[in-house]
Amino acid sequence: MVMSPVSMNLLPMRTAGVDLAAENKGTALAVIEWTDREARLEQLTLEVGDVEITEAAAGVAKIGIDCAFGWPDEFVAFVADHSDLSRAHTPDGRMEWRRTLAYRETDRQVRETLGRWPLSVSTDRIGLTAMRCAGLLGRLTASGLLVDRSGRDGVVVEVYPGATLRLWEWEIRGYRSDPEVRGRLVAQMQRDTPWLDLGAHTELMVTSTDAFDAVVAALAARAAALGRYEPPPPEHQARAEREGWIVLPSCRLDELLSADS
Template sequence: MRFYGIDLAAEAKFTGLATVATNDSSIRVEALAVGVTDEQIIHAVTTAEGTGVDVPVGWPKAFIDFIHHHGNQALVTPDDTGGAWRRTLALRTTDIDLHRRTGLTPLSVSANLIAYPAFRWAGIEARLRDQGVDVSRDGSGAIAEVYPAAALYRWGIPHRGYKGRKHQAVRAEVIKALSARFDQLDWNGFDALALAEDDALDAVISALVRYQIFRGQCEGPPAHLQDIARTEGWIWVPKPAES
C-alpha cells in the first residue's frame, strides 16, 4: 500500500512530496522530492491509498459568511469589533480544538500568509473533484489535512525549531526520533534530503500520519463537529501515547 504526504507551498519549488510504501514488515520511503507541480500532486492523490496534506483545506465558516455579506454590503452590524469577534473570523473550529488538545495554534488561513498555499490547494481540490475524487475536507475521503508539528508533539518528538537551513541539527534529532518511533521505517537513503530540506521532512511526516489514519491511530472530527469539518476542514493528529 502507498501513502503520500504533501507539504504544500504556494509555489511548486517549495512543495515537498513523499511516497511511503507499507506492508506487514516495513514502512519504506519509496520516493521523496521537493519542487512538485499541481499535476504531480493530482497524480499522487489519485493513485494513493490515502494522502496527508499539510495545508488548510478550508476557511472558517464565519469568515466565508463575512466575506459574502461584506461583499454585498449586507453585513449585520456586530456588537463590537473586538478580539473575540475577530477570532471567529480568523480561526477554524479545528484550529481552536487543536489548541485545546495540544497547546499549538495553527496559522490563520484568514489572516496569515498560509492563505497563499491554501489558495493553491483550493484550485487543486477543484481539479480533483472534477475527476470524481472524493476530496471531503473532513478527512473521510482520499485526502486528510495534517499538521506535522502537532504529529511530532503527539509522538513525543521535538516539534519546534526544526525549520530552515540553519537548523539541520534539530532535523537530525527529528529524523533519529522518527526512526525510533517507527521501528520498521526504512528511509531508503532519503533521510539526506529530509535533513537538507524541511519541506521534504514535513512531507514524510504527513505521509506517516496518513498511514496512521488508515490504521485507526489518529483522531478525526468528533461526531458533533463533522458538519463544520466538511466545510472548514479538520486537522487529523495521532492519538496520545496513552490511548
C-alpha cells in the same frame, strides 16, 4: 478512538504526504509503501506540481496535505456580507469576535489538544497556499477521486506535521529553520522505527524542511488510513466538511506499522 480503518486487504498499501506551498517551489511529495512487516520511503520529491500530486493521490490509500482545506464559516459569511453594504453589519471588534473569523473549528480542537493555535488561514500568509489547495482539491475531484474535507471518507486528509510531532512528544523547537535539529529528528525516527526504511532520502530530509514535513505528512496519512485519529464529533461534521479537519494521530509513531486495532 479507532474508526473503521481502510480495508486491510489493501496491505501492502501506500500513503503519501504533501508539504504544500503557494508555488511548486517549496512543495514536497513523499510516498511510503507499507506491508505488515516494514515500511519504505519510496519517493521524496521537491518542487512538485498539482499534476504530480494528483497522479500520486490516485495510487495511495490516503494522501495527507499540510494545508488548510477551507476557511472559517464565520469568515466566509463576513466577507460575503462585507461585499454588500446593505447587508453588512457593524461588528463589535473584540478579540473574541475576531477569533471566530480567524480560526476554524478544527483549529480550536488543536488549541484544546496542544495548547497553541495553528496559523490562521484567514489572517496569516498561509492563505495564499490555501488558495492553491482549493484548486488542487478541485483537480482531485475532477480526476474522479472522492474528496471529503472532513477526512471521514475519500483519499485526502488535512494534516499538520508540527502538531503530529508534538503529539508524539518529540522535541521539535527550531526544526523548521535548523538542519541540525532535523538531523536529530531523522536519527530519532530511525531509532524509534527500525522497520521504516528511509533509504537514500535521509540527507534530503535534513537539508529540506519541506521534504521532512512531507514524510511526516505521509506518516500522519497512515494513521488516517488505519482510523487512528479523532474524527470530527457529530455536531461539527457538517462544518468540517466545509472548513476541513486536521488529522491528529491517536497512536504513537512506532504503532503505525501494525494494522491491528
